[in-house]
Amino acid sequence: MKKAVFIERDGILNEVQAGPKNQIIPLTLEEFKVKKEADPALRKLKQAGFVLIVTTNQPGLSRGYLNRRELDRMHDIVRRCFPIDDLIVCPHDEADHCPCRKPRPGLFIEAAFKWHLNLDHSFVISDKWQDAEAARTAGCTSLLLKSPWVGNVHHDFVMKDIDAIAEKILSLKHQVECV
Amino acid sequence: MANRRKNNPPSYARHLLLWLGCLCSAWFFPLNAAQPVVLHLRNGDRLTGEIVSEDPARLTLTNSFLGRFSIPLTAISRREGPTNLAVAKAVAIPAATNAPGPSLPPALKRQLDDLQTLFVTGSISADEFQRQRTKLISPPKPAGPKHWTAEVFAGLDLLYSEKDRQLYTGRAKVTYTKAPLRNNFDYLFSYGWTDGELTANRMDGWMKTDWDLTPRSYIYNLGGAGYDEIRLVDWRYEVGPGLGYHLFKRTNFVLRVEAGFHYQVQDFEGGREEKTYNQRLAQDLRWNIGANFSFDEKVEYFPDLADLHSYRLRMEANLRYWLKSNLSLNLTVIDTYETSTARGVGQNDLQIRSSIGVKF
Structure with missing residues (x-):
């Protein structure tokens, strides 16, 4: 079975604005700015044999303030800029009580089913507690980028930048393979 | 002006060149972006994705949210976009949908097919479908500690x-x-x-x-x-x-x-x-x-x-x-x-x- 790295889109692959409680995410193509500095780290992970899967909650689709076609265009940019294998979206609102909206682990389970992944040996990169909680439920190792949204739930590592996260994942992968 | 007009090829030749150009472009540069098909189901739902295969009874669609998804043709009222498989197959499938299809145990495959049938016939809502599907494909819980x-x-x-x-x-x-x-x-x-x-x-x-x-x-x-x-x-x-x-x-x-x-x-x-x-x-x-x-x-x-x-x-x-x-x-x-x-x-x-x- 394959190992994967699940990458949260907002805050890791594209710029977000800091709101009073949550991140303010881009809703139009003009607002969408990719974080190029994530590319070398992702390429290292890709070379190490990981399946790279971007996961994102986009409740704006359900709430009606995000256009699906606009989102597809943003994701075309993400696919062009980063060496990712898949990009999975939860389009639901919290009120839908769907199994895929993080912190629930549905997106990871769906990806594991689709890509034959071993979730126990997979990793989650994010800057938000919701992904860490979903990782815990799915059995993945979570590595969070230091941010105001890390929260108090269980997370495995908090690191200063994505390069450090990639190095950590590679060293953890090496440890697992040597056991 | 007269010289310029004289040097220009005649109009039928321009059209011929244009057609040849289009044909060559189509030959050497096939479409590299996926063209989604939109299926309108009889229950009123609408599904967007790319066609993977189609036989006389069922159509297999894939999209980034549902993965591979098989629908009886009888449940489809009409479709938009590439309407036949030959067109759909010519479209390069992006990496996201090119994932290997899991080899499912027959019992699980039957359960998933039944669930899809329930969804496309309108017996269950999309949320309920998603919930039940996640439950079915979730990896088995590891056995608890032995007491x-x-x-x-x-x-x-x-x-x-x-x-x-x-x-x-x-x-x-x-x-x-x-x-x-x-x-x-x-x-x-x-x-x-x-x-x-x-x-x-x-x-x-x-x-x-x-x-x-x-x-x-x-x-x-x-x-x-x-x-x-x-x-x-x-x-x-x-x-x-x-x-x-x-x-x-x-x-x-x-x-x-x-x-x-x-x-x-x-x-x-x-x-x-x-x-x-x-x-x-x-x-x-x-x-x-x-x-x-x-x-x-x-x-x-x-x-x-x-x-x-x-x-x-x-x-x-x-x-x-x-x-x-x-x-x-x-x-x-x-x-x-x-x-x-x-x-x-x-x-x-x-x-x-x-x-x-x-x-x-």
Whole structure:
């Protein structure tokens, strides 16, 4: 079975604005700015044999303030800029009580089913507690980028930048393979 | 102007060149972006994705949210976008949808197909479909921790020569562990004779209950009973609570120390009864030495603080070689030294046993 790295889109692959409680995410193509500095780290992970899967909650689709076609265009940019294998979206609102909206682990389970992944040996990169909680439920190792949204739930590592996260994942992968 | 008009190719030739250009472009540069198809279902739902395959009965669609998705053609009212498979196949499928399809167990495939049919016929909502699908494809939960373990040891010593000797030994250990509780039951017996004369007939059983107070400390209660016909003990029982502490708690090495009180009653042959109130100081360790060997050892010291010349010392060591994960060869040494014994019986009692152990 394959190992994967699940990458949260907002805050890791594209710029977000800091709101009073949550991140303010881009809703139009003009607002969408990719974080190029994530590319070398992702390429290292890709070379190490990981399946790279971007996961994102986009409740704006359900709430009606995000256009699906606009989102597809943003994701075309993400696919062009980063060496990712898949990009999975939860389009639901919290009120839908769907199994895929993080912190629930549905997106990871769906990806594991689709890509034959071993979730126990997979990793989650994010800057938000919701992904860490979903990782815990799915059995993945979570590595969070230091941010105001890390929260108090269980997370495995908090690191200063994505390069450090990639190095950590590679060293953890090496440890697992040597056991 | 006239020259320019003269140099330009005639209009039919321009059209021909344009057509040739288009044809060449189509030949050398096939479409590299996926063109989604939009399916309008009879129940009013709309599905967007790329067609993977189509047969006379079903159409397989893929999109980034639902993955591969098979729909009966009868459930589709109309479609937008590439309407036939030849067009759909010419479209390069992006990496996201190019993932290997899982080889599903037939039962799961049937369940997923049934669920899809329920969804596309409008019997369940999209949210309900997603919930049930996630439930179906979720990896199985790992089995919970095993609370009960049991081990049985059997030993046999036979000699047929100038003297005939048979000795049978056995031991059973049953452990129930559910945090913060650990319950251990240990039962030992040996029975044998030499030239028809009984040389071993003893039986002992202990029940020890530990209750974790913190990750390292715990309280315990110990109870035991037994007899030894050869050492002239008709009946004995003991009980004692105390405190314990894990000095080391590694995955392959555990060392514990215990201190508590101990009350023992022994009925010796001839009607003599002896009651003792002692302290109990104990230490035990377990060490897994590599994949095949393990060693455990226990020392219990029962001093009478009022009279330090009166005490009991019990030591036990087991070296085990694991033939398989549940089958072991065991060498056991048990030595008990007690200052108070039946009349005419020695103070030291040493047993060296070998046995085969089976773990359940």
